Amino acid sequence: EDQVTQSPEALRLQEGESSSLNCSYTVSGLRGLFWYRQDPGKGPEFLFTLYSAGEEKEKERLKATLTKKESFLHITAPKPEDSATYLCAVYMEYGNKLVFGAGTILRVKS
């Protein structure tokens, strides 16, 4: 069965304490991996697309990387405003759809 698993489920960091979120997948026919940020009561906001192993994308304090089996979202020197749920989704050409992970809830305390 095609699956996308995100870990940890929740993460608490102090402001400035760098860390990484993980997204592992067991889908066949991967055609793209997407990272989203979701604030409470809002829709997901698109962050990055990664298409092939070895690819990296950066935006401010966030950096996404991709291997053949997983992706990491690295957060460098986070600030309280980075607190949100981060969602990972994998696009499968078979079935032509996105499969979402359950998300990682990030809390950054000042």
Add this chain to the structure above:
Amino acid sequence: DGGITQSPKYLFRKEGQNVTLSCEQNLNHDAMYWYRQDPGQGLRLIYYSQIVNDFQKGDIAEGYSVSREKKESFPLTVTSAQKNPTAFYLCASSLGHRGYQPQHFGDGTRLSIL
């Protein structure tokens, strides 16, 4: 500003009632989607549409219906056949229905049972 507008933000359904959630986009996107989000679970696809007057069932279409009469609009009806409708419903759109284009989301409608 271009974007996706969902309304209402909150909706309450009585027993045996059908309710319709609105989704409008002005991004000139061809593809539109409806997802359901439950606590602790990933988003699950209800229906999607690649072009006007065409739509396909997703993974959890039972108890839902959609229409796509205009490119900008993709309303979702939650019918009385959906026995567990309480959830956060998200509408999305993308330039095309291929994996290379990211989906962009509205801010959701929270549906509850009265």
